[in-house]
Amino acid sequence: xxxxxxxxxxxxxLYVIAxxxxxxxxxxxxxxxxxxxxxxxxxxxxxxxxxxxxxxALARQTGHPVRTHYKQPSDPDLLPPADAMIVCPATVNTVNxxxxxxxxxxxxxxLVEAQGLGVPIAAxxxxxxxxxAHPAFRAxxxxxxxxxxxxxxxxxxxxxxxxxxxxxxxHAFPWGxxxxxxxxxxxxxx
Numbered sequence: 073x074x075x076x077x078x079x080x081x082x083x084x085x086l087y088v089i090a091x092x093x094x095x096x097x098x099x100x101x102x103x104x105x106x107x108x109x110x111x112x113x114x115x116x117x118x119x120x121x122x123x124x125x126x127x128x129a130l131a132r133q134t135g136h137p138v139r140t141h142y143k144q145p146s147d148p149d150l151l152p153p154a155d156a157m158i159v160c161p162a163t164v165n166t167v168n169x170x171x172x173x174x175x176x177x178x179x180x181x182x183l184v185e186a187q188g189l190g191v192p193i194a195a196x197x198x199x200x201x202x203x204x205a206h207p208a209f210r211a212x213x214x215x216x217x218x219x220x221x222x223x224x225x226x227x228x229x230x231x232x233x234x235x236x237x238x239x240x241x242x243h244a245f246p247w248g249x250x251x252x253x254x255x256x257x258x259x260x261x262x
C-alpha cells in the first residue's frame with residue numbers, strides 16, 4: 073500500500089499525540105495501523121502521556137524520536153511537519169486546555185498551531201463517565217468540533233466507563249476510528 077502522499081510524492085506525515093492515560097501504553101497499535109495505511113508516523117506525548125509510553129520502542133517503530141517537550145530555539149526540528157494529527161487518547165485535561173488555547177506543552181502548542189494552519193485533526197477522548205460529565209469538558213469538545221476538529225466521542229464511538237474501571241476496557245478500544253476520518257478526502261475551502 074502506498075498510502076497518503078503529499079503533492080511532492082513523499083508519504084504524508086501523521087502526528088499521533090498521546091495524553092496521560094493508561095490507554096497510551098498501547099498507542100503503538102495506532103502507530104501500526106497508521107503505518108499499514110502508508111503514513112509516516114511521529115509520536116508526540118504530553119508530559120503525563122510520556123509516563124505511559126515506551127518511547128524507545130515507539131522511536132524504533134516510527135524511525136522518529138518521541139517528542140514531549142519544546143526544543144531549544146537553536147535546536148533543529150527533529151520531526152517533519154505534520155499533514156494530519158490524531159490526539160488519542162485525548163484526556164479531559166488536554167481537551168480543556170486545547171479548547172482554551174493554552175499552549176503550555178509541546179502537544180498543545182502543536183495542536184493550536186495546526187488548527188491555525190488548517191491541518192486535519194481528529195480527537196479521540198478516553199475518559200470515565202464522571203470526568204466526561206464536567207461542563208467544561210463537554211463545552212471544550214463542542215468548541216473544538218465547531219472549529220473544525222473531528223471529535224470522535226460518545227457511546228457510539230466507545231462507551232464511557234465508571235471511574236476506576238478504565239483498565240478493564242483498554243482491550244476493546246477502537247484504535248482505527250481516528251484514522252478512518254483522516255482517510256476521507258478533504259475538500260479545500262475556496
